[in-house]
Amino acid sequence: MDEGDLRIRNHVYRRFVELGRAPTFAELKDELGDDVESALRRLHDAHALVLEPNRTEIRMANPFSAVPTPYRVEADGRSWYGNCAWDAFGIPAALHVDGHASSACPDCGEPIEIDIRDGRPVPDEHVFHVAVPAAHWWDDIVFT
């Protein structure tokens, strides 16, 4: 990953934080120029972000999700979606602030509300299940 691609990657993340949503491809092209498309494809191939299938729109800039998910996160006065519970906990970690994750138990549908305070979950009573072995996380990252 060269410095030019890193600059574009960092711009995407910065805009994601500023906007509370993914920057669109049109916005990125306007802000970064025509070379952004090939850079985004290289960043996707390097797992530095995830594009929508056969498109140039951002799907994930992990831990942030560009589309609504069952993992809503409030932090630093704004809100985002995490791609999964791991990412939901990762958003306050990336922002270096406390936060709050809202979800629901996939089994029973009961709401799950967890504060992240000083890097600890409150309450600390839930469990996180990983279905896919680590060797296959990137085989289908959206499913993972």
Add this chain to the structure above:
Amino acid sequence: MNLFRSEEHAGRWLEHYGYKAGATITAGQLCDLAHAWWSDRLEPDWRPHTRDKNQAILERLGLTGEFWQLP
């Protein structure tokens, strides 16, 4: 990668959908993992984690064994 109210809820959900059980960790462990994995993500000098760096994070948190082996 889902949060459940308890291991019992996770097990019932896996059985209902016919999914094979993977690995279960506590929310506290997940917080530690999230911090180690993502806390540098917005740093201006961020560089991609190497495979070995990520494997070391997992091992430091006790996430060892074949299930947690990165490719």
